[in-house]
Amino acid sequence: MRFHITGQRLHDKGRQVFVYDNETNTLSDASGQVFSSGGCEAHAGKHTPVVPFSPEEPLRKSKRIRTLKIQLGLSCNYACDYCSQRFVEHAPETSRKDIEAFIDRLGNLEFNEARGLKIEFWGGEPLVYWKTLVPLKEALDLYFAGWEKKPVYSMITNGSLLNREIVQWLVENEFIVAMSHDGPGQAVRGPDPLDDDITRSAVRSLYRQLRPRGRFSFNAMLNQSNYGRREIYEWFVAFTGDPSVPLGEGSVIDAYDEGGTGNSLATKADHFAFRRRAFNDVFANDGQIGFGGILGKVDGFTTGVLTHRPASSLGQKCGMDKPGNIAIDLRGNVITCQNVSASEVAKNGAPHLGGNIEKIEEVELKSATHWRNRANCAACPVLHLCKGSCMYLQGEYWDVSCANSYSDNIALFALSFEKMTGYIPVLIDAPGLPDDRRDIFGTEMEHIERPRRKMIPIVAV
Numbered sequence: 001m002r003f004h005i006t007g008q009r010l011h012d013k014g015r016q017v018f019v020y021d022n023e024t025n026t027l028s029d030a031s032g033q034v035f036s037s038g039g040c041e042a043h044a045g046k047h048t049p050v051v052p053f054s055p056e057e058p059l060r061k062s063k064r065i066r067t068l069k070i071q072l073g074l075s076c077n078y079a080c081d082y083c084s085q086r087f088v089e090h091a092p093e094t095s096r097k098d099i100e101a102f103i104d105r106l107g108n109l110e111f112n113e114a115r116g117l118k119i120e121f122w123g124g125e126p127l128v129y130w131k132t133l134v135p136l137k138e139a140l141d142l143y144f145a146g147w148e149k150k151p152v153y154s155m156i157t158n159g160s161l162l163n164r165e166i167v168q169w170l171v172e173n174e175f176i177v178a179m180s181h182d183g184p185g186q187a188v189r190g191p192d193p194l195d196d197d198i199t200r201s202a203v204r205s206l207y208r209q210l211r212p213r214g215r216f217s218f219n220a221m222l223n224q225s226n227y228g229r230r231e232i233y234e235w236f237v238a239f240t241g242d243p244s245v246p247l248g249e250g251s252v253i254d255a256y257d258e259g260g261t262g263n264s265l266a267t268k269a270d271h272f273a274f275r276r277r278a279f280n281d282v283f284a285n286d287g288q289i290g291f292g293g294i295l296g297k298v299d300g301f302t303t304g305v306l307t308h309r310p311a312s313s314l315g316q317k318c319g320m321d322k323p324g325n326i327a328i329d330l331r332g333n334v335i336t337c338q339n340v341s342a343s344e345v346a347k348n349g350a351p352h353l354g355g356n357i358e359k360i361e362e363v364e365l366k367s368a369t370h371w372r373n374r375a376n377c378a379a380c381p382v383l384h385l386c387k388g389s390c391m392y393l394q395g396e397y398w399d400v401s402c403a404n405s406y407s408d409n410i411a412l413f414a415l416s417f418e419k420m421t422g423y424i425p426v427l428i429d430a431p432g433l434p435d436d437r438r439d440i441f442g443t444e445m446e447h448i449e450r451p452r453r454k455m456i457p458i459v460a461v
């Protein structure tokens, strides 16, 4: 799809219309000159095409594993308001008794030291599973004892269960740890573990030990009430005293249930205000926002455009469509991703359970849909940044997540566009693109709000 994009210079308000093609991922100016880098020829023809999947042509998995996500169970000591796992049906719990059979089943997969291996431990809250986690890690150490280049172990935790013993274990076992925390907006998510003196001291201790080795980040998500990346960054600088505090995630939430919908950008005015803030936070602060992954996304998109990386090589945003990235539980069940369970049915009515690693060649995930098989993604200007949002969402939650993702990514698109052209994009022309998506910052058109859906919170008594 070709988009005619009007850009405006900041200093003299001069305008020019550019053409962006999201299929070839090329950008050209009014004279037809295509923006390219020297690497373009080097990359030509080297982009591996992906195979689009759908419930009818299900996603399959390879034996050759690069990332192994071990789902320990969905239990958590918190119930965060917009957690993607909040209403997922739990599979029957596993325990340390399942470890021996689990390690035996790993023999059905192929791991390669030279290729490298990442092993991620997932909950719920993974530290709830401490009694399983410790012997499981020991069993994996034995399994890969012959490797000089050890697997890279990581986990994402809410941090609330950290104490001196666990901190020491994570450090000794060379974990990469990300702690989910929304900084100034933590109250929207749920309780704040940093309110507790012992936990706060344990978090600081872990930070001091892992941060110098590049093994710690705070992961913050953006939502309707907490979307200033610069403000979040300043909160973490104050907490750590570290101006280069590493912040992960940093995207606007997807909506997996009513809680996620209620915390999403709701009105057109909300979307425009968010886009302006997200653009200015980076543009006006010289990129000083701490979220390295977000800045890397802008740079990655810029490189993709300048080297003309085509849409045919684009996978999904989370990478769980890659054949070598696999999420399994301790029974060897292969599931769509780490955020679901073998007992849960996906929003499209298909099970999240795709098979077992004992018969990896028969695994079929009918729960997921590639962006190419979605109604609007191929005609979307931010396709290369969004990559089709979550591959298993459907219906109204998909619609809300798509809208959040559009606003999130159009601001990053604008930052990249400005870097390449010197013009800030303000208006996109393309058949079928709604006005509130065409008008990037809400400055070019009048917009009439649709009546806002009223959210009635369910209060447990």
Ligand code: SF4
Pocket (backbone or CB within 6 Å): 371, 374, 376, 377, 378, 380, 381, 382, 383, 386, 387, 388, 389, 401, 402, 403, 405, 406
């Ligand atoms: S913003 Fe929506 S339409 Fe665009 S690529 Fe993402 S999910 Fe698809």
Ligand code: SF4
Pocket (backbone or CB within 6 Å): 084, 318, 319, 320, 336, 337, 338, 339, 389, 390, 391, 392
């Ligand atoms: S499929 Fe990907 S984007 Fe969706 S919940 Fe799982 S990891 Fe997240």
